[in-house]
Amino acid sequence: MTTIILTRHGHVDWIAPERFRGRAELPLSELGQRQAEALGRRVAQGWKPDAIYTSPLSRCVHTGEAIGRVTGVQPGPLDDLADTDYGLWQGLTHEEVRARWPEELRTWFEAPDLARIPNGETLADVLVRAMNVLHIVLRQHRGQTVVLVGHDSINRVLLLHSLGLPLSRYWRLKQEPCCINEIAVEAQLFTLHRMNDNHHTWGTG
Numbered sequence: 001m002t003t004i005i006l007t008r009h010g011h012v013d014w015i016a017p018e019r020f021r022g023r024a025e026l027p028l029s030e031l032g033q034r035q036a037e038a039l040g041r042r043v044a045q046g047w048k049p050d051a052i053y054t055s056p057l058s059r060c061v062h063t064g065e066a067i068g069r070v071t072g073v074q075p076g077p078l079d080d081l082a083d084t085d086y087g088l089w090q091g092l093t094h095e096e097v098r099a100r101w102p103e104e105l106r107t108w109f110e111a112p113d114l115a116r117i118p119n120g121e122t123l124a125d126v127l128v129r130a131m132n133v134l135h136i137v138l139r140q141h142r143g144q145t146v147v148l149v150g151h152d153s154i155n156r157v158l159l160l161h162s163l164g165l166p167l168s169r170y171w172r173l174k175q176e177p178c179c180i181n182e183i184a185v186e187a188q189l190f191t192l193h194r195m196n197d198n199h200h201t202w203g204t205g
Contacts, residue, residue, distance in 0.1 A: 003145040004137060005047060006181040007067075008155055009059040010035040015177065019093050021151075022086035022120070028062050034204040035178040036066035042180065042200035043147060044070040050144035053133075055081040055151060063178065064149040075149070078136070080129040083151035087120025113167035123157060123167045130157045138185060155181065162190040177201065 010032030014021045028036060043049065044067075052075040054064035064075035089097050097105050101118065108115040113123050133154075137146050150158070152175045159173055160166070162183050174196050175181075182193040 002138060002142055002185040003047065004181075004183040004185065005043060005049065005145065005147045006155055006158060006183060007039060007043075007063070007147065007149055008152060008175050008177055008179055009055070009057075009063040009149060010039070011177045012059050014091075017093060019091060020086040020089040020097065022083050022090040023057065024091055025057060026059055028059050031205055032059070032177060033062075033066075035201045036063040038200045038204050039063065039178040039180070040066040040068075040070040043067050047145050047147075049073050049147045051141055052076070052147040052149070053078040053081060053136075054149040055083065055154070057082060057151075060149045060151065064147070067147055067149070071147075073147075075147075078133060078148075080132045080136075081148060081150045081154055082129075084117075084123075084126055084153040085121040086117055088118040089120060109171070111168065112170040123170060126154060126157045127161065127167065130154060130161055133158065134161070159183075159192070159195065162192060164190075 010028045012026040012032055013029055014026055049071050052064050052068055052073050054060040054075050054077055056077040056079055068075045155175045156170055156173045176196055176198040178201050179196045179198040181195045184191045184193055
């Protein structure tokens with residue numbers, strides 16, 4: 001059995017108020033650093049990772065490093081774990097986007113699988129990257145435990161695929177900073193053992 005521990009990076013300033021973060025380089029806040037340390041301890045208590053992969057963006061790299069310090073595993077970057085490319089929306093608040101692209105934003109929230117972000121990715125594009133991540137894990141780490149440190153968006157898509165759900169259900173899932181999702185893969189069958197578990201971060205804020 002292959003075990004995937006899918007987690008999200010710690011808190012960054014653009015989480016509240018909400019902005020389209022995308023590929024912007026945002027450092028972990030002080031809260032995010034505490035969350036990452038708590039996440040590292042939780043992973044070390046529950047699993048013995050054979051590998052840790054992170055998005056190349058620094059907020060994920062530093063979260064992965066916190067896990068690596070307590071598990072003794074050196075994290076490595078995986079480009080396909082990067083956040084969604086939000087194109088012209090990157091860095092803007094929802095209100096700023098609504099003022100310029102009202103119909104596109106409405107589609108994003110009401111039918112995300114049909115949304116086309118100006119100069120950015122579609123969820124179908126993100127799904128292709130998610131599949132590449134899974135292929136790497138299942139080909140190179142079969143029978144092992146692998147930690148993936150990603151973002152809200154790529155994590156949702158990975159979870160939807162694991163559950164056999166369509167991209168239209170994108171908004172039905174939540175991913176809190178430094179949450180844990182545990183996915184077991186056996187004979188190509190994906191079983192979700194836990195999702196959006198973030199109780200280890202409750203004392204950090």
